[in-house]
Amino acid sequence: MKQSVPKSQRLTLALVGKTNAGKSTLLNLIAGQPVAITSPIAGTTTDVVEQAMELRPFGPVLWLDTGGWDDTTALGEARKERTAKALARADIIIGVASSANTTPDDELLRVIRESGKPVIVVMTHADETEPPAQQMEVYRSAGAQVLIKREPRDTFLNHFKGALTMVLPKEFVAPPELLAGIVPPGGTVLQIIPIDSQAPKGRLILPQVNVLRNALDRNFISVVVTEDRIKEAVERFRPDLAICDSQVVDRMIADLPPDLPATTYSILMARLKGDLPSLAAGAAAIRQLKDGDTILIGEACTHHAADEDIGRVKIPALIRKKTGKQLTFEVASGKDFPNDLSRYALIIHCGGCMINRAFMLWRIDQAKQATVPITNYGVAISEAQGVLDRVLQPFGITLDAAPTTIN
Ligand code: SF4
Known part of the structure; x- marks a missing residue:
C-alpha cells in the first residue's frame, strides 16, 4: 500500500450511513483485506477512522469511515459533528444503506440533496434481503448513483469503480496545473x-x-x-x-x-486549491477594517507556533501597520475552527497545505454563508504590502471584477 502521498492530495471518500449499515464491511471488501473493525454490535466505528489506500486506477485515496448518524449514545452529538466535518472533506460521498431497512434513510437523502457533492449509495446485506426497489428509486431520484453489493466481490468492485469514474471531480480527471494559462509556450x-x-x-x-x-x-x-x-x-x-x-x-x-x-x-496555491477570486475579494476587505474589529486567524493544523509565526505574529503586525486600526486577532487551530463565524470582520486562513481542496472550499463557503470575508495568509500579505493588484494581474483578476475560474 502506498502511504507516501499526503492526505491533502488524495481522492477523499466519506463512508456514511446508519450504525451497522455495513460501512466498515464495505471498506474491507473494497480493500480486499480487513482494514476496518467490523462487528454485529451497532456503533463499532465510534469516531471517524481514516484509511489511506491505493485504489486502481484512481491512485491514492483516503477513506473517512464515519460512525453511524443515528447514534443515540451520550457521545452521539459529538460524533455527528465529526461526521459533518468528514462530509465537508469528502470529494465523493459513499452512502451505505441496508437492504433490510423498511424505509429510506432520511439523513442520507438530505445529504444527497444538500451536500452539493456526488453521492454513490451502496445497498448492503443484499445477499440476505432483496434490496427494496422503491427505496433505490428514491435515492436515484434525489441524484445519487445506486449500487447493490452482492457476491462475487470482483463484479461489485467493477461496478463500484465504474460509478466512481462517472462522478470523479474534474480536478482528479485532469489535475489543474500551477502555471496553466499564465506563461506563454516555451516561456x-x-x-x-x-x-x-x-x-x-x-x-x-x-x-x-x-x-x-x-x-x-x-x-x-x-x-x-x-x-x-x-x-x-x-x-x-x-x-x-x-x-x-x-x-x-x-x-x-x-x-x-x-x-x-x-x-x-x-497565490498560485490559492488558485489551485481554493477560490482565488473570493480570497482576493476577502483581502480587499482589509481596506474596510475599523477600530474594534475582530479578525480570525484560521490554521488548518495544530503545528508548533514559532516565535515569529506568520499567522500569529507577522500578519497581525502587518495588518495593524497597514490599517492603523485597533484590531483584535483570535486564532483557531485544526479542528477548533468555530461553527459561528458571524462575529468576525475578516477571516485570514493559512494556505491549508495539510487539508484537501474540498475542505478548503467548505471553509470558504462557511465564511460566505456567514457573510464574513475570507482570505489567506499570502493574499493578505500582498494586500498589506500594497502589491495585491499587481500579483493578481497574471490571472486577469481585478478587485472589482466578476469572479474568474481556474481552467
Ligand atoms: S499552512 Fe499547512 S502547516 Fe501551516 S497551519 Fe496551514 S495546514 Fe498547517
Whole structure:
C-alpha cells in the first residue's frame, strides 16, 4: 500500500450511513483485506477512522469511515459533528444503506440533496434481503448513483469503480496545473526563493518544488535565484513570469520592471486549491477594517507556533501597520475552527497545505454563508504590502471584477 502521498492530495471518500449499515464491511471488501473493525454490535466505528489506500486506477485515496448518524449514545452529538466535518472533506460521498431497512434513510437523502457533492449509495446485506426497489428509486431520484453489493466481490468492485469514474471531480480527471494559462509556450519562469534562517535546511518547500516540476513538464525555462539577484536575473534571462515567496513580495515588486507579470507561491496555491477570486475579494476587505474589529486567524493544523509565526505574529503586525486600526486577532487551530463565524470582520486562513481542496472550499463557503470575508495568509500579505493588484494581474483578476475560474 502506498502511504507516501499526503492526505491533502488524495481522492477523499466519506463512508456514511446508519450504525451497522455495513460501512466498515464495505471498506474491507473494497480493500480486499480487513482494514476496518467490523462487528454485529451497532456503533463499532465510534469516531471517524481514516484509511489511506491505493485504489486502481484512481491512485491514492483516503477513506473517512464515519460512525453511524443515528447514534443515540451520550457521545452521539459529538460524533455527528465529526461526521459533518468528514462530509465537508469528502470529494465523493459513499452512502451505505441496508437492504433490510423498511424505509429510506432520511439523513442520507438530505445529504444527497444538500451536500452539493456526488453521492454513490451502496445497498448492503443484499445477499440476505432483496434490496427494496422503491427505496433505490428514491435515492436515484434525489441524484445519487445506486449500487447493490452482492457476491462475487470482483463484479461489485467493477461496478463500484465504474460509478466512481462517472462522478470523479474534474480536478482528479485532469489535475489543474500551477502555471496553466499564465506563461506563454516555451516561456521562462523566474523563481525567487529566499534562503534565510526560516528556509528549511537543505531542501525546498513543496510549492517551490511543484512550480519547478510544472515548469519542466511544460518545457519552460526555469531560473531560480535568491532575492538579491532579481535585477541581474531579469536582465540576463528576460523571464515571462516572476514568482516569489510572499514574505519577499515587496522586494520582488520593487526590483522588477513594472510590465513583468509577477505573483507569489501562495497565490498560485490559492488558485489551485481554493477560490482565488473570493480570497482576493476577502483581502480587499482589509481596506474596510475599523477600530474594534475582530479578525480570525484560521490554521488548518495544530503545528508548533514559532516565535515569529506568520499567522500569529507577522500578519497581525502587518495588518495593524497597514490599517492603523485597533484590531483584535483570535486564532483557531485544526479542528477548533468555530461553527459561528458571524462575529468576525475578516477571516485570514493559512494556505491549508495539510487539508484537501474540498475542505478548503467548505471553509470558504462557511465564511460566505456567514457573510464574513475570507482570505489567506499570502493574499493578505500582498494586500498589506500594497502589491495585491499587481500579483493578481497574471490571472486577469481585478478587485472589482466578476469572479474568474481556474481552467
Ligand atoms: S499552512 Fe496551514 S495546514 Fe499547512 S502547516 Fe501551516 S497551519 Fe498547517
